[in-house]
Amino acid sequence: MSWRADVLTLFPEMFPGPLGLSLAGRGLREGLWSLAAHDIREHAKDRHRSVDGTPFGGGAGMVLRPDVVDAAVGAALAEMPDRPVIYLTPRGRLLDQALVRELAAGPGAVLLCGRYEGVDQRVIEARGMLEISIGDYVLSGGELAALTLLDACVRLLPGVMGAAESAAEESHGAEGLLEYPHYTRPAEWAGRAVPEVLLSGHHAAIAAWRRAESENITKERRPDLWARHETQRGGAGAIAGHPAAA
Numbered sequence: 548m549s550w551r552a553d554v555l556t557l558f559p560e561m562f563p564g565p566l567g568l569s570l571a572g573r574g575l576r577e578g579l580w581s582l583a584a585h586d587i588r589e590h591a592k593d594r595h596r597s598v599d600g601t602p603f604g605g606g607a608g609m610v611l612r613p614d615v616v617d618a619a620v621g622a623a624l625a626e627m628p629d630r631p632v633i634y635l636t637p638r639g640r641l642l643d644q645a646l647v648r649e650l651a652a653g654p655g656a657v658l659l660c661g662r663y664e665g666v667d668q669r670v671i672e673a674r675g676m677l678e679i680s681i682g683d684y685v686l687s688g689g690e691l692a693a694l695t696l697l698d699a700c701v702r703l704l705p706g707v708m709g710a711a712e713s714a715a716e717e718s719h720g721a722e723g724l725l726e727y728p729h730y731t732r733p734a735e736w737a738g739r740a741v742p743e744v745l746l747s748g749h750h751a752a753i754a755a756w757r758r759a760e761s762e763n764i765t766k767e768r769r770p771d772l773w774a775r776h777e778t779q780r781g782g783a784g785a786i787a788g789h790p791a792a793a
């Protein structure tokens with residue numbers, strides 16, 4: 548069984564979207580992973596097909612009903628129940644490459660995309676959902692976040708990336724450093740020359756230069772990543788300890 552994603556959304560037409568193209572799309576067609584988007588509305592109970600309600604306690608917006616969401620999650624989990632249920636929300640823990648690697652190494656995921664004000668808290672707890680955010684800004688729904696998370700996971704699946712890119716991910720991403728700068732022909736363009744060392748054919752010197760560039764750009768732009776790189780060696784798994792990882 549290949550890596551499987553089931554997405555629960557009010558806008559299933561948003562999938563596969565960009566994931567049907569490029570590396571992810573080829574992987575999808577080759578069966579290296581699979582994706583199914585399900586309309587949450589199909590699990591509505593009443594004849595009005597209502598999926599949401601006004602918030603108890605008052606306030607703006609609508610909240611997705613726990614009974615409807617629970618039915619959608621149950622149906623999605625039926626075939627492969629040993630997958631984490633992820634709720635995409637700006638309240639979640641920040642997605643990073645360590646969490647992406649853990650998810651990609653597992654059997655797949657069920658992804659719940661919120662709209663409106665959110666999802667009833669009880670079904671989040673009852674289903675032991677892992678709440679994930681893709682960054683500190685607010686999107687109008689979880690769909691673009693789900694596409695982002697899936698893209699990040701799928702490119703790590705065996706066979707999706709070429710060997711060269713896979714090697715780069717291992718040596719680089721794994722260390723938590725930003726990429727060194729890249730150059731191609733022409734060797735001089737608009738009065739700007741390519742760094743001399745890259746034309747030298749001296750592989751050890753090139754590797755050292757690239758390493759230094761990576762370290763410098765990381766220190767300069769992302770002191771947070773640099774601090775983590777310097778202190779963190781290994782550590783607990785990103786989803787270990789979460790109910791969904793048990």
Ligand code: 6GU
Binds near residue numbers: 637680
């Ligand atoms: Cl996961 N959802 C929404 N609606 N906005 C976000 C997000 C998720 N991550 C960052 N912003």
